[in-house]
Amino acid sequence: MSLEKAKVKGRNTLPYRDLRDYLAVLESKGLLKWTSREVDKDWEISCVSRVVMSRPEHDRFAVGFRRVKGYEVPVVVGIIAANRAIYATALETSQNIEDIIKKWSDALSKPIDPIMVDKAPCKEVVHYGEDVNLNKFPIPVWTPEKDPAPFLTAPCVVTKDPETGIRNVGIYRIQIKGKNKTGVLWDLPSQHAAIHFSKYEALGKPMPAAIVIGADPTVCMTAAAKVPFGVDEFAVSGGLRGKPLELVKCETVDLEVPASSEIVLEGEFLPHVREPEGPFGEYTGYMGPVNDMPVFNVKCITHRANPIYHAILSQMPPSESSLLRQISTEAEVYKHLVHDLKIPGIIDVHCPESGGSYAILWIRMKNTYLGHAKQVLSASWTHHPSFAKWIVVADQDVNIRDPFVREWVLSFRVQPDKDVLIIPNTSSILLDPSAAPPEVPLWKRHGSKILIDATRKWQYPDIALPPQKYLNKVKERWLEYGL
Numbered sequence: 001m002s003l004e005k006a007k008v009k010g011r012n013t014l015p016y017r018d019l020r021d022y023l024a025v026l027e028s029k030g031l032l033k034w035t036s037r038e039v040d041k042d043w044e045i046s047c048v049s050r051v052v053m054s055r056p057e058h059d060r061f062a063v064g065f066r067r068v069k070g071y072e073v074p075v076v077v078g079i080i081a082a083n084r085a086i087y088a089t090a091l092e093t094s095q096n097i098e099d100i101i102k103k104w105s106d107a108l109s110k111p112i113d114p115i116m117v118d119k120a121p122c123k124e125v126v127h128y129g130e131d132v133n134l135n136k137f138p139i140p141v142w143t144p145e146k147d148p149a150p151f152l153t154a155p156c157v158v159t160k161d162p163e164t165g166i167r168n169v170g171i172y173r174i175q176i177k178g179k180n181k182t183g184v185l186w187d188l189p190s191q192h193a194a195i196h197f198s199k200y201e202a203l204g205k206p207m208p209a210a211i212v213i214g215a216d217p218t219v220c221m222t223a224a225a226k227v228p229f230g231v232d233e234f235a236v237s238g239g240l241r242g243k244p245l246e247l248v249k250c251e252t253v254d255l256e257v258p259a260s261s262e263i264v265l266e267g268e269f270l271p272h273v274r275e276p277e278g279p280f281g282e283y284t285g286y287m288g289p290v291n292d293m294p295v296f297n298v299k300c301i302t303h304r305a306n307p308i309y310h311a312i313l314s315q316m317p318p319s320e321s322s323l324l325r326q327i328s329t330e331a332e333v334y335k336h337l338v339h340d341l342k343i344p345g346i347i348d349v350h351c352p353e354s355g356g357s358y359a360i361l362w363i364r365m366k367n368t369y370l371g372h373a374k375q376v377l378s379a380s381w382t383h384h385p386s387f388a389k390w391i392v393v394a395d396q397d398v399n400i401r402d403p404f405v406r407e408w409v410l411s412f413r414v415q416p417d418k419d420v421l422i423i424p425n426t427s428s429i430l431l432d433p434s435a436a437p438p439e440v441p442l443w444k445r446h447g448s449k450i451l452i453d454a455t456r457k458w459q460y461p462d463i464a465l466p467p468q469k470y471l472n473k474v475k476e477r478w479l480e481y482g483l
Contacts, residue, residue, distance in 0.1 A: 015092075015241035018121065018260035019214050019308065022090065026062055026079060031086050034064040041068050041075070043144040049077045049313045053320065057083045071138040075309045080154075080220050081324035090217035091240060097330070097348070104331030105339060107239030108227070114234045120248035120259030124305040128252075132298050133179045137263065137309055143281030150176045151280055153321075154312040155265075156212040156223040157184075158255050159196045161230075162203065167256070168192040169223045169233035171312075173288075174211065175277050180298040183277035184269070185288070187442045190386045190430045192229050197269055197294060206268035208253035209296060214262025214310040216245065224321075225328035226384050234258075252300040262307045266300040281315035283322055283356040288431045289438040318353045326357035329387075333361065336383040343376060344368065350400045351388075359429055361388040362400040367455045377421070377451040385427040392452040409454045419453040 016022040026032035039045055045065055052060055062078035081087045088095045093103050127133070139150035152174035159168050170193050175183035186194040193209075200207035212219065218240040222233040234256075238244045247256040252266045277293035314321040333349045345366040351357045361380060367373050373393045381387045392406075394413070399405045414420070428435040428447035435445040465471075474481075 015218070015243050016216055018216065019262055019310065022217050023064075023076065023079065023308075026086065026089060029085075029089065030061070031083075031089060032062040032064055032076070032079060034066055036066050038067040038069050039065050041071070041138045041150070042141045045075060045077065045138075045140040045311075046142045046144060046313070046315075049320075050315070052078065053082065053313055053318060057318070057323075058085075062086060068138040071136075073136075073138050073307055073309050075138050075140070075311060077311050077313055078320050079310065080217055080312065081320045081327070084323070084327070087323065087327055090221065100327055101331045101334050103240060104225075104328060105335040107222075107236050108231075108332070108335055109339060110239055111231065111235035112238030112242075112244050113232070114238055114245040114247045114256070116256065117246045117248055117259050120246075120261075121304050122248065122257065122259060122261040122264050123251070123302045125303050126251060127301045128299070132301050134176055134182070134265075134298065134301075135179055137307075139176055139309070140311060142313070143287065143315060146287055147280055148175070148278070152176070152182070152211065152213065152311075153314055154213060154220055154310050156215060156219055157193055158210040158212060158257060159193045159207060160255065161196050162199050162205075162207075164230070166230055167232045167234060168196060168229075169212075169219065171220070171223045173280055173282075173314075174296070175280070177275070177295070180267075182296045182298070183275060183293050184296060185277055185280070185291070185293055187430050190384075190427070195229065200269070201271040204271055206270050208255055208268055209266075210250050210253060210255045210257050211265040211296075212257050212261045213264070214308055215258040216241065216260060219245070219258055220310075220312075221324070221328060224324050226332055226387070228383070250300075251302060261304075262310065263301070263303040265298050266302070267296055267298040269294045269296050282431050283314050283317065283319070283325070283358070284431050284433065285316040285356070286431075286433050289433075289442075291442055317356055322353040322357045326351050326353055329357055332383060333363075333380060333387075337363075337376065337379060340383075341379055343379060345372060346376070347396055348400060349380075352403070352406075355390070359388060359432070360390040361392070362406060363391070363393045364396060364398055364400045365393055365455075366396045367393075373453045373455045374451075377453065381449060386429050386447070389426075389429060389432075389447055389449050390452070391449060392454050394454045395456055398454075410452070413454045413456055413460075414452060419457075421451045423449040423451065 060083040062082045065075040084095045093099045155174045173185045188194045218237040222236045246259040248259040250266050273295050274292040278290045279287040282288040329351050330349050337343050337346050348364040350362045428445040
């Protein structure tokens with residue numbers, strides 16, 4: 001296998017040239033480890049990755065599988081968000097949450113449009129027609145004995161709005177249904193490609209699409225994020241990189257894809273065609289239900305001469321997908337509240353991985369005027385209709401990233417009859433099994449939201465702890481106690 005090893009020492013900083021340049025940097029930092037043991041793609045890749053992700057976050061790492069039984073293509077998992085150090089490496093910034101949020105806020109506020117190139121590594125090998133065969137790639141089964149087929153889990157799906165021509169890039173689970181056919185899971189209004197498809201279907205036309213696997217890490221990051229509708233994710237990727245992303249025209253559809261991509265699938269989603277899709281182990285920690293979903297026909301596959309297959313581990317949190325979603329969602333909500341709505345006093349926002357980094361939102365704020373907390377509660381989910389069903393605001397002295405502290409605050413700063421508001425009949429969180437029985441289609445499910453004001457409403461007694469200065473003295477003298 002050729003990884004085109006980068007000269008890590010002395011390499012240019014932002015941005016990475018391609019996925020391979022990035023992998024070399026991860027490996028040099030000990031954040032990517034390769035195994036040369038032969039593995040079975042239908043259970044072993046998933047299970048090895050799950051064991052790694054079950055460790056405390058600082059002990060996790062990305063995994064590369066050099067030898068996949070029956071295939072010549074290596075597989076990498078965890079390279080975007082197995083831990084926060086990897087995520088920060090992808091952005092070439094520190095792990096400090098403020099630095100990451102600033103990086104995202106700047107990219108969302110000041111996107112950099114991509115540029116076109118004529119030649120690209122992703123076209124070193126091109127397959128048309130009968131030569132198209134998805135089964136040539138080591139696409140894993142992620143929930144063995146429960147998933148019906150292999151699934152693409154890091155597919156950056158590129159589509160265009162037929163009315164405006166603006167691109168969208170999103171990650172949706174893609175079920176392999178044959179050598180040149182896949183399914184997809186998406187939902188209105190949660191996912192923007194579904195909005196595009198509804199417009200094409202109203203016109204009675206197939207929707208051109210390209211599925212990118214293994215691009216610059218920022219492409220995967222923006223595809224997984226809830227970038228506002230009508231904003232080109234490739235431009236946001238450019239904002240994260242600090243330099244335009246290079247794109248190349250597809251062979252068979254009127255779309256553009258990153259020139260350095262490892263693998264690109266070109267084709268069309270057929271109008272008014274539906275087939276059963278799923279089940280699949282999802283970010284909620286449950287098996288996602290079977291639904292009748294659109295079908296994607298693959299007309300062309302292009303790839304590098306020795307491609308690397310990239311996948312993301314999802315299923316039960318904590319997982320790579322939950323950390324990937326957590327960091328970008330926190331940045332999006334922070335930007336929405338602070339930069340877009342210009343609400344003062346916001347200190348931190350946090351989406352715990354236990355809620356799939358989507359169902360629960362905590363906000364730390366300085367409560368400065370009458371109705372301030374209620375304003376923040378009301379505004380916090382308005383950037384996306386299905387976002388969050390538990391939303392809590394807490395005072396500036398609360399570490400909202402500490403689970404014990406969160407439970408303490410709910411216990412002693414909230415009166416349910418006064419501080420809790422329930423909003424019924426909102427958009428449901430996608431795949432939330434509590435929203436409706438499995439037989440109810442995703443697009444007919446309603447959800448609700450609970451807003452909790454966990455701020456102090458009057459002067460509270462002092463916290464029952466010794467002053468910090470004394471605790472610090474004990475820490476300094478700790479070895480003297482012989483404990």
